C-alpha cells in the first residue's frame with residue numbers, strides 16, 4: 504500500500520469497533536430497535552500471530568471478522584491494516600489489500616462453486632487479479648495443492664467428489680494463493696468430522712509457520728482455540744470481556760464468563776475430573792442489552808454494583824485485560 508506506515512504497527516488493529524443494525528419498523532407505526540452486534544471491540548493482531556475470538560453463537564465474533572476485512576462497514580470505530588485506516592484507502596489500494604486479507608468460512612462446500620474444477624477454483628484469485636502468465640498460475644496451483652496436502656490428481660475433480668476435509672483444503676489453497684498476510688478463519692473446522700478437525704487445524708498451524716501468516720481464528724470451540732491460538736479474546740453480547748495470552752487464560756481465567764466456558768471444555772482423561780460452572784439461562788438479546796455488566800443476568804458472583812455500573816475493559820496484569828469489577832479476586 505502507498506502512504507506512511509508506522510514501522511512497529513501491528514498488522515491489524517480494531518479500535519472501538521461497533522456495528523449496530525436497525526431492526527423492526529416494518530409497519531407504519533412500527534418501532535425500530537437497535538441491535539448491537541458489535542459494541543466497542545478493540546484488539547490488535549501482529550504478523551505471524553493467531554488471535555482467537557471466542558464466545559457463544561450470536562456474540563458478534565463473526566460480524567467482527569467481517570468488519571476487519573471490510574466485507575461489512577462499521578457503524579463507528581476504526582480498522583487499521585499495517586497502520587493505515589481502511590477508510591483512507593483508494594480503490595487501487597483496496598484492490599491490493601484484497602490480496603493481503605483472505606477469509607475461510609465454516610462450510611467448505613458452500614464456499615466452492617460446484618460447477619468448477621478444483622484447479623480452476625484455486626487459480627481463480629490469480630485470474631481475477633491478473634497475476635502471472637497461464638503457466639505461472641498453473642505452477643502455483645500445483646504448489647498450493649502440495650502445500651495443503653492434496654494430490655495433484657485432485658485438480659480435475661469437482662467439489663462433490665471430495666470429502667469435507669479435502670474441500671476445506673481446497674478453500675485454504677485458494678485463500679493462500681495470493682500470499683496473504685492475514686486470514687480470518689470463521690469456524691473453519693466446525694462443519695468437519697471430529698476425526699478430520701485435528702488434521703485441518705494442524706495444517707493451518709504448519710502453513711502459518713511456513714508463510715508467516717496471521718490468523719484471526721473465530722470459534723465457539725475452546726478446545727480447538729487452545730490448540731492453535733497464542734492469544735484469546737472472549738466475547739459476550741458484542742463486547743470483549745477478557746483478552747489474554749493462551750496459557751494465562753486457560754490456567755486462570757479472570758472473567759466469570761471465561762471461567763464458565765473453560766470449565767465446560769471436555770477433559771479426555773476419564774481419571775481427571777473438574778467442577779463445571781454451569782451458566783443459567785441464555786445470553787441476553789443484543790437488542791435489549793442488560794444495564795451495568797452485560798453478564799450480570801447469568802453471573803453467579805453478581806453484586807448490586809454489577810447491575811448498575813458497566814465494567815470497563817481494563818489492564819489487570821501484563822497482557823491481560825478484563826471487564827469485571829472484581830477480576831482481581833481470581834488473580835493469584
Ligand code: SF4
Nearest residue numbers: 796799802809827828
Ligand atoms: Fe459478574 Fe459483576 Fe464481574 Fe459482571 S462485573 S462478571 S456481573 S462479578
